[in-house]
Amino acid sequence: MTVVEPVGDVFNTILVLDFGSQYSHLIIRRLREFNVYAEMLPCTQKISELPFTPTGVIFSGGPFSVYEEGSPHVDKEIFNLNVPILGICYGMQELAWIDNVENVARGEKREYGPATLNVQDKDCALFKDVDHSQVWMSHHDKLHNLPSGFKTVATTENSQFAGVANEAKKIYGIQFHPEVTHSVQGKTILKNFAVNVCGATQNWTMENFIDTEINRIRTLVGPTAEVIGAVSGGVDSTVAAKLMKEAIGDRFHAIYVDNGVMRKNETITVKKTLDDGLGINLTVVDAGEQFLSQLKGVTDPEKKRKIIGNTFIHVFEKVAADIKPKDGSEIEFLLQGTLYPDVIESISFKGPSQTIKTHHNVGGLTENMKLKLIEPLRELFKDEVRHLGQLLDIPEDLVWRHPFPGPGIAIRVLGEVTPEQVKIAREADYIFIEEIKKAGLYRKISQAFAALLPVKSVGVMGDQRTYEQVIALRAIETSDFMTADWFVFEAAFLKKVASRIVNEVDGVARVTYDITSKPPATVEWE
Secondary structure (H helix, E strand, O other): OEEEOOOOOOOOEEEEEEOOOOOHHHHHHHHHHOOOEEEEEEOOOOHHHOOOOOOEEEEOOOOOOOOOOOOOOOOHHHHHHOOOEEEEOHHHHHHHHHHOHHHEEEEEEEEEEEEEEEEOOOOOHHHOOOOOEEEEEEEEEEEOOOOOOOEEEEEOOOOOOOEEEEOOOOEEEEOOOOOOOOOOOHHHHHHHHHHHHOOOOOOOOHHHHHHHHHHHHHHHHOOOOEEEEEOOOOHHHHHHHHHHHHHHHHHEEEEEEEOOOOOOOHHHHHHHHHHHHOOOOEEEEEOHHHHHHHHOOOOOHHHHHHHHHHHHHHHHHHHHHHOOOOOOOOEEEEEOOOOHHHHHHHHOOOOOOOOOOOOOOHHHOOOOOOOEEEOOOOOOOHHHHHHHHHHOOOOHHHHOOOOOOOOHHHHOEOOOOOHHHHHHHHHHHHHHHHHHHHOOOHHHOOEEEEEEEEEEEEEEEOOEEEEEEEEEEEEEEOOOOOOEEEOOOOHHHHHHHHHHHHHHOOOEEEEEEOOOOEOOOOOOOO
């Protein structure tokens, strides 16, 4: 399958080279907050193979020591681009180590948490309008000598080289993390670098993105070729489908596969919204019995995901093959609603050291499929997709709809997935979401759902002993779904939801609430 890459330098682009820091994605977020476009690539990126020419480069932090064998290092050709460079934490140490390996060593004391930054050189372009303020430190290694051509521009009590600069070459290093909110003036420092030093234009807006992406799609697809894509009823696939509809009209064919493990009334809602409301060319396939028969007796979550993924591929390809464009033209492209966090996870220097869970996506289609992949949202974070949806006049309740996993309720039924178990989880989930909306909390919560646990618990109903199942409720707050914290409900709310579920859903004797953050837990239970 051919992947059609986005045009990287349509917008003035800051390149972030990732050394594996847990904060790397936040650098991208902060730059975009003041409308500067940025992309992240692994620190090992070969400069000769860069898909675009950056306006500036940022080296992220990382968990390694630059002087240890096997530690990651940049392609030194990066310095021949003659663009400004900012090194953050490990990135700063990388700049110093490349100059002289003796410049970096272990410090006497680890510096982790808040520190007071003392700006020594207020004329330094990087520290324009930055005064003595709190910054966030996370390091044990430190600079022991200045690299050639650099001067000290900022210090902390524990770091005599908290900020260094070679202003002739426009190369800067800072020992702290400006991208985290704990660094009070961190955004100012990043803006100084991107806008003032690099000269990046602040033209990254969703309005500009729409025009650019529609024109790009039209150029790629051409005047006659047709596109297919799977839609789920979620905001990502709906926004991608609407964008494609705007670009090529009815030459886009959306396929919705009801796998039998969707939310309550999902198929009716999807058809009403996409077909009737947005005018998208939609094919609805009822394949619930096929999916559920394949899941019979399966309890392992990875097997569930693979079965659902493989079955989806089979159903999708069969339906796609039956779609015959009226004018005899070919279907040449496949639409997919990939978002930037998925891209970041796949290109991070650390990489997926182990499979936490398999992502269910159309990207699992067979490699020999002769379709070119279009991912118009692959540059966007979730909040940007929602903004885009609003600009495309997608109904607000859909734009702000919580995410729903590709394998659906199958990974919210822990243990074997049967029609009876799916019904219990589906009804409990419906009640939970209904009460959240009634309480006016839906927009404050990033994702909420009910999971059916593979255990039974003793209960009492009508003076009789019961021995039924347990529902676990989960609700989280997050800005990017890469980290998340549990949502704090009032006790009265949880009491009401638990009472409704136990009384209205047959087979449930007990309700619990999950208060685990991500990490260490994932959002979903499986």
